[in-house]
Amino acid sequence: MGRVLRPGSQTPKPESIAHSSHKTAESSRREKSTWNGRGDSLSLRLEEITDRSVETDNFVQIELARVRPETPPFSPATRSKDATTSIAYNDLFVFDREVKSLLEILIGQSVQQALLEVSQEEEDRLKVEELRLHEEYRNVQRAEAQRQMALQLRYTQEERRRLEEGVIREEQAQRLAEKLEIAAYAKKYLENLMLSVYQRLQADGHFDKRVRQELELHFVPWMCEQVGTALDDLTAVSFATQVIVRRVLLEAKEEAKHHLEKARVPFHQTTGLSGGHPHKHNIAITLTVDFISQ
Structure with missing residues (x-):
């Protein structure tokens, strides 16, 4: 069941309302479980309160003591009289005499700074020139090193090529010598073989009728044709x-x-x-x- 707010009473906070409603629901649940356990047939009834309570708006006001200006510092009043000192012209400071040292210092510092800048520029120029000369020398040395490397590479390739050509030349000479030796051996063997074969053919009578063989083999067929x-x-x-x-x-x-x-x-x-x-x-x-x- 809802709570009835009386006029003039303090407006409850939402947290307290939620807590109280939670407690009411919990107590109702406990009572229902108790009644159900006890065997009573009871029913709960919820009632909604539509009456609006009296509400007032309250504001927080800052104290005037906190917004007042800051208190100035205390300065006690003087009890003695102020006295003055009279200084004659050119007694404390002579401009024409004292300005020389100031000008010397200022102009000297400016000239010294200018000289330092000029010397720094000259030093930078010398450094740039030195770097340029060093770069040129390094480029020359690098080009010379590359030329020497290329020359050494060409020498190595030429030496390797000549060695290979020498090996090929030796192989060709050896092969030619073997061929000449084989040709000489074959010629000598064939000379003896041809002589023996010729002698055997002549002994068998193959060369006795040479004219007849020429006539039968060459002339007669040609004449017939x-x-x-x-x-x-x-x-x-x-x-x-x-x-x-x-x-x-x-x-x-x-x-x-x-x-x-x-x-x-x-x-x-x-x-x-x-x-x-x-x-x-x-x-x-x-x-x-x-x-x-x-």
Whole structure:
């Protein structure tokens, strides 16, 4: 159940309200468990309070003593009279005399600083020049070292190449000597072998009929080949000649037949013969044409 706030009472804090509600719920839970254990049939009822209590706003006010200005320090009043000292002109400080030392100091310091800066610049310039000379010398030394290394490398490569060429030359000379030795041995062996083989072939009779062998092996086949070629050429020429002659004879036969047909009837008039028999001349021309055609 909720709590009823009376007018004029202090407004409870949220923490206290939550704590009290938690305690109320806990006590209700305990009572319910007790009742359930006891066998009573009781029910809880929650009631909401809608009445708004009287509320007032309070502010915190700073004390005026804390915001007042700071208290000035205490200065006691003087009890004696102030006295003055009178100093005559050029009695305590003479400007024309004292300013010389000040000017000497100021100008001396400026000149000394300028000289130091100039000497520092000169020293820096000398250092830069020295560094440049050192860099040039180092570059020259480096280039010389690289040149010496390249020269040494070339010498090493040339020496290695010449050694390899010497080894190859020795191998070639040795191989050539072996070949010459083998060739000399083979030549000597073949000379003896050829002499013995020639003697054996001559003893067997292979060189007695040299002319006959030359004729049988070389001349006769060549002569047969040449004769065959000549006969083939002659046969071809003869055949061509026969063809040409036959063609000419056939043309002459046709021309003779044509003239014979024209001159068969008035033959005795064209020939100018008198008292002769015209059939004899016709028979002679026919026999001539038949002979030509054959």
